[in-house]
Amino acid sequence: MYSITEKDFSAIVPHKKRKYVLPPNYTKEERHLLESAPDRTSALGKRDYAIILLINRLGLRSSDVVNMTFSNLDRVGGKIIFNQYKNDVPHILPLLDIIANAIDDYVNNARPKSDSEFIFLMAYAPYQRLERTAIHCIFTKYLLAAGIDITTRKHGGHAFRASAS
Secondary structure: OOOOOOOOOOOOOOOOOOOOOOOOOOOHHHHHHHHHOOOOOOHHHHHHHHHHHHHHHHOOOHHHHHOOEHHHEEOOOOEEEEEOOOOOOEEEEEOOHHHHHHHHHHHHHOOOOOOOOEOOEOOOOOOOEOOHHHHHHHHHHHHHHOOOOOOOOOOOHHHHHOOOO
């Protein structure tokens, strides 16, 4: 307090309130359309479908998806076990059958031959771990393919964390 004036006028001085914007919310129908958009007969579609499911169904962060390794999957216990990339907090999530099947389909039928510990790889050589920014491109591509209007909404993977079911 600088005491420039004898009286404190701070309570009556108008101030602009920041508008709080709720996270975008996609309907169940839109989320279903998104999951239906990838061509699961193609290698790229198999990978992208598994990624979409992880974010859409479990609410994973893009960074946690691209950093996911085979050791994070507990097939016997039916769990995904990992430390969050953002804050290093341990997480255990259910390995839903639909997600396990999608990952298996990608790994067994579409994943490039590689010794990489990371599950999701770039589609073209060099077959390196997928980058986090690619997730945004994946979501944009399939939202548009599904005919979902994204002109006024956030539409990357993070937007679907708020809508995860």
